[in-house]
Amino acid sequence: VDRSTGEKLDIYRHRGRLYVAGTPGNRYAVSLRNKSDARVLTVVSVDGVNAISGQTAAPNQSGYVLSPWQSTEVSGWRKNMDEVAAFYFTSLDDSYAARTLRPAHVGVIGVAVFREAEPPPPPSPAITSEAGPDQRADRASTPAAASAKGESLARQSEPRLGTGHGERIDAPTRYTDFKRANTNPAELITIYYDS
Secondary structure, three states: EOOOOOOOOEEEEEEOOEEEEEEOEEEEEEEOOOOOOOOOOEEEEEEEEEEEOOOOOOOOOOEEEEOOOOOEOOEEOOOOOOOEEEEEEHHHHHHHHHHHOOOHHOEEEEEEEEOOOOOOOOOOOOOOOOHHHHHOEEEEOOOOOOOOOHHHHHHHHHOEEEEEEEEEOOOOOOEEEEEEEOOOOOEEEEEEOOO
C-alpha cells in the first residue's frame, strides 16, 4: 500500500514472480490479511531484514500474529512496542539494508506464514502434567522472511529501488504467545519491487 497516496499498489505477475512498482520517496506498508478461521504468525522481511527485530531475516524469527480474518498493515521496522521507522522507497545506496551492509536482498518483500499448533487436549481430572520443552510458546510481535528460492532470485536481478529507514510513526502492538504447528512455513510469499 502506498501510504503517501493511499492507493493499493497493483501486483504484476511475470515469469512466475510477483512485482510491485514503487515511487521513490513515497512511504509504503505491507498489507497482511488472514483468510483463515485460525490464528497465523506472519514473519515479514523487507530487503532481507526482519521488520520486527531488524536482524537479517530468517523464518524462525518473531512476527505478527493475526487472528482469524484479521488484516493489518506493517508500515515500518519496529523500534519499540509503540513505534516503527517508516518504510519508504529510495535508492539502493540509501536503503536500510545497504547502509547496514546487507544489500543482497534489496528489492524483495518476504512473508513466511505459520499455522498455530493445536492446543493439547485437557488432562483428565486424575492426571496432571507439566508443559515440556516441546510445548514452549514462541514470543510474537512482528515477522519477516524470504524463501531461499526468492533470495537466490533476488541476487540474479539488481534492483534499483530499496527501502529506507524513515521517521518514527505510531504503530502500537503487544506481545502474545504463539506455538507454531511446524518449523517450516505453511506459505512463503515473495514480492519483488522496483521503480
